[in-house]
Amino acid sequence: MITLNTYLNEKNHTSPAIASAVSTIANVGVEISKLLQRGALADIHGEAGNQNVQGEEQKKLDVISNDLLLDALSANSVCAGVASEELDDATPANPNGEVLVLFDPLDGSSNIDINMSVGTIFSILPYQNQGSEVTNNDFLQTGRNQLASGYIVYGPSTMLAITFGNGVAMFSLDPASNEYVLIEEAVKISAATNEYAINASNYRHWLPPMQQYIDELIAGKDGVRGKNYNTRWVAAMVGDVHRILCRGGVFTYPFDTKDPKKPGKLRLMYEANPMALLIEQAGGLATDAVNNILDIEPTDIHQRVPVVLGSSEEVERVKALHA
Template identity: 40%
Template sequence: MNNPTLTQYLLNQLAEHPEQKDLVLMMSELAVIGKIISQQTNKAGLTTITHSTNTTNVQGEDVKELDVIANDLCKNYLQQTGHFAAMASEEEETVVDMSKENPNASYIIAFDPLDGVSNINVNIAVGTIFSIYKKRKELPAGDEQQFLRKGSEQVIAGYIMYSTSTTLVFSFGNGVHEFTLDQGTGEFFLSREYITIPDTCKNYSVNQTYTKHYTERDNTFIAYLRDDIEASDRYVGSLIADIHRNLIQGGVFMYFANDTKEKGVYKPKLRMVYEAQPISFLVQQAGGTSTDGQINLLEKVPKSLHERTSLVTGNRKEIEQY
């Protein structure tokens, strides 16, 4: 195999950009987490890790054993790296302050330890999503305000997708790169460099079950994608799987707020800090764009740690029609 390993690639990056030393080290640590979680997900059908713990998280969602395993792994491992002063997890109600353990840390990290875990017992792709910012020196490390900032301020964003292969996709703000885990050697190898969303919007991804609960504007946009440009309806229902396909093939992913109770109140679902911001960062780096319907999501500042948002992301030309 002639493709460089992640380590080789990052060392080359470091030689060209010495100022990215911290980013290179953090990315190496995140890759280790991906390898460990990959091993756990590969056992999903043989153990009880996909079973419910009979508890709910701060989001009000059923917690699986694998949720707990992935969250604890991320939390414990990241604390030991020394890079992070604080972390925020979709599974944790408040910020985890790690400044006592890591007094010299200059970064904070937000993550969804295992997005889409409800799909894993039917062997659908799931993923770890991560977002890293520079720590604000004027604020205590554990202050929630550390994480309430524009997505454009991210220094690293990415995801690790656990599917037929384990794939690491990330950006330092200078392009999007994909690495695939070779299970035989235990190494990530470069599989795509400088990913660019194709000009043609081949797919659209939306849960059309809720069509009657979307706004007229949302349904008009779906009709435009389906009828006017004749994009194919491709919706897995696993955020990372849908986003990854559209990054590679071209497409628009939509998760609108919906009024399922038909009371005129439209409620979004996706988490701003843990899902929408890092995904939007990657999409923009690949030439696309993202919106909540009103504003570019990289320019939107969340008001709370677990704030939810609508997300329309993918091909720029099509989203400008929304």
């Protein structure tokens, strides 16, 4: 068996600094996994009683997970700074650090109280101003600059998916040893699929091209696509992306007209970029329906974008309709 520690440090998949940051995140993931296993017994259910920078009500475990990751990464000398979806601004750490870490501490936190899958998403960027204290602007790099990205999904088992830009590896957490064990080293997504994930309750707010795309899928074998499709929706991006990496599919949270000030629901830096890198490295595509996610120039660390990612045939169809 190959553990995550062996994969990072002995198989030379990445640099010592990146390996150290990933190890820190993975270790915190073990703590979060244990809290989720205890559930209500650990007093992690319910609201925290405050909102995050996005104006969303925080769950208790949102705050706990955020604090665990923030404290652990800030204490790691390789981290120059940390940015969280839950905090207004980036947190400076070690000015001489080599990397910047961004994370969504608990994606899909509305699932906590009903015992469904949630996850932690992370992205690692190079730090280019050694000796200076980190600011928000240091994080404004395109997704192409990511040194690594991944997620930990907390489900019936806890699993880690990660890429360093040379393919996607998947690990499963052994609860007996608290070690992540490699289960697949070259994850690939099929080009074709018959599964899609979308929040259909927003149909009336979508642009006509997205409405047309979903209409085509619903029409099934009697429509222009000539085959039947199934809907799968976890209500946590990390769960839907994990399913796509395991068996293909397409996930989309498209632009809608509910709030013109918000071009999308998902955050570019904390969700879209890290997941886009994983999907591309597994052979899929990731766009905002027109442009490649990884090529978007960020203007704010909390910038939102529409997202369409997964099996290439479906992502290309969405892009063609929007074009």
